[in-house]
Each structure stands twice: as C-alpha cells, then as structure tokens.
Amino acid sequence: MIQLAIFEDYQSLSRQAAKHIVDLIRKKPNAVLGLATGSTPLGLYQELVNMYKESKVDFSNVVTFNLDEYVGLPHDHPQSYYYFMRQHLFSKVNISTANIHFPRGLFEDAGKACREYEQQLQDIGRIDLQILGIGSNGHIGFNEPADRMTLETHITELTRKTITDNARFFHDSGEVPRKAITMGIGNIMRARTILLLANNDTKTAALNAMFSGVIDPNIPASILQLHENVLVFVNREVAKNLKYRSTALVN
Ligand code: F6R
Numbered sequence: 001m002i003q004l005a006i007f008e009d010y011q012s013l014s015r016q017a018a019k020h021i022v023d024l025i026r027k028k029p030n031a032v033l034g035l036a037t038g039s040t041p042l043g044l045y046q047e048l049v050n051m052y053k054e055s056k057v058d059f060s061n062v063v064t065f066n067l068d069e070y071v072g073l074p075h076d077h078p079q080s081y082y083y084f085m086r087q088h089l090f091s092k093v094n095i096s097t098a099n100i101h102f103p104r105g106l107f108e109d110a111g112k113a114c115r116e117y118e119q120q121l122q123d124i125g126r127i128d129l130q131i132l133g134i135g136s137n138g139h140i141g142f143n144e145p146a147d148r149m150t151l152e153t154h155i156t157e158l159t160r161k162t163i164t165d166n167a168r169f170f171h172d173s174g175e176v177p178r179k180a181i182t183m184g185i186g187n188i189m190r191a192r193t194i195l196l197l198a199n200n201d202t203k204t205a206a207l208n209a210m211f212s213g214v215i216d217p218n219i220p221a222s223i224l225q226l227h228e229n230v231l232v233f234v235n236r237e238v239a240k241n242l243k244y245r246s247t248a249l250v251n
Contacts, residue, residue: 008236034066068181079169121183194224
C-alpha cells in the first residue's frame with residue numbers, strides 16, 4: 001500500500017523524514033537503514049545531523065546499506081556516492097564504519113562485486129527502512145527502465161536521461177560514469193518499510209506511474225504498488241499534479 005503525505009516545503013518534508021528515522025532508531029537501536037544519495041535526501045541528512053548534535057539520536061548500532069555506486073569511482077572520488085555519504089552524514093554522526101555497507105564501484109571482477117554485496121544484503125535479512133529518491137525516468141536505485149526488472153545486485157548501464165540529469169554534479173556530462181552497481185528491485189522490495197521522497201516537479205510523471213495500477217518495467221518505481229508499506233513524501237509543488245486517488249495526509 002502506498003500512502004502519500006504532502007508537506008508545505010522541502011524543509012518540513014526533510015524534517016519529518018528525519019523524525020521518522022529517529023523514531024525507528026529509538027525503538028530499534030540496531031535498525032538497518034537503506035540509504036539513497038542525490039539531491040533529494042540532502043535535507044534529510046542535514047536534519048539527522050542536527051538531531052544527532054542535539055543528542056536526540058544515537059547511530060552507534062545503526063547498520064546502513066547504500067543503494068548504489070558509480071562504476072570506476074574509488075571511495076575518495078568527490079563524485080562517488082561513498083564520498084557523498086561521508087560528507088553529508090557518516091563523518092558527522094557516531095555511526096560505526098564497520099556498520100556501513102556499500103556496493104564496490106572499483107573492481108576487477110564485476111560478478112564478484114555484485115555477489116559480495118548481494119551476500120551482505122542476504123545476511124542482514126531485511127532492511128527496516130529503505131530511503132528512496134526517484135529518477136525523472138522512474139528509476140529507483142539505479143534500476144533503469146528496461147524490458148524486465150532485475151531482482152538482485154547488478155551492474156547497470158545508465159540511460160541517457162540519467163546521465164543528463166546527473167551531469168549537474170560533474171564538470172560536464174562526458175565525465176558522468178556510464179555504469180553503476182545497484183541493489184536490484186528484489187532487494188528494495190524486501191525492505192519492511194520504504195520512504196520515497198520527491199520535491200521536484202520533474203518527478204511528477206514518474207510518481208503518477210506509481211499510482212496508475214499498472215506495473216511496468218519501463219517505469220521501475222511502478223513495482224512499489226506491490227509493496228505492503230510505502231510512504232511517499234512530497235512537497236505541495238509536486239503534489240499539485242499527482243493523480244493519487246485516496247485521501248492524502250496533508251502536513
Ligand atoms: C541515488 C539513487 C537515485 C536517486 C534518483 C534521484 O542513490 O539511487 O535513484 O535517488 O536519481 O536523484 P535526485 O535526488 O538527485 O533527483
């Protein structure tokens with residue numbers, strides 16, 4: 001079931017998402033979080049850091065799994081997703097490095113890198129809360145539109161749309177890696193709860209596919225309609241053009 005919550009602005013959306021995570025960690029100090037990178041969760045991570053500084057949350061037993069990483073970028077590359085997480089969250093809270101899990105973007109054997117991450121995901125069982133952004137083409141993680149969905153960790157060829165969308169983080173689009181290693185759709189769907197955030201109206205069409213009643217591998221996020229517990233947080237701007245039919249929770 002998908003529940004939609006609409007927030008006045010990005011800050012209140014981010015604050016509520018952080019509160020949701022903090023409530024979970026208070027109930028379950030060793031909660032397993034699935035994390036996303038990109039622009040959307042930046043406010044959320046900032047709020048988590050603020051709450052940590054105010055001693056409202058303890059990350060010492062929290063376990064994290066990130067969704068994806070660019071192929072070919074080492075952890076210390078400023079555009080790598082590992083670097084992003086270190087910069088915006090990991091280096092600012094008391095999370096234990098041993099509890100941080102990331103797919104390896106730098107490898108000689110792609111199959112081995114995928115199997116390793118898959119094994120770590122299988123060993124942990126279920127992610128308690130998976131944070132997701134959504135691509136303007138409907139991707140979740142880096143599960144790009146395709147004829148079929150891939151369930152497990154895999155290497156994916158980024159679409160032209162994703163490369164253009166993500167070029168803003170690089171000097172030019174020629175520098176954006178062409179491939180990524182990503183959790184598969186099965187890994188994401190196994191999470192107990194999914195919290196998807198969207199605050200940009202370039203995501204409207206992709207979001208509407210999540211409320212359409214159709215599951216389409218060309219819009220990977222549409223699979224979320226089959227999940228038992230999805231929360232979608234959007235701001236008012238995005239909400240304006242959504243075709244969500246049930247009563248939305250307005251915050
Ligand atoms: C990032 C990820 C992607 C992003 C999506 C939206 O780890 O998995 O699916 O969530 O591309 O990116 P932004 O938030 O930059 O619009």
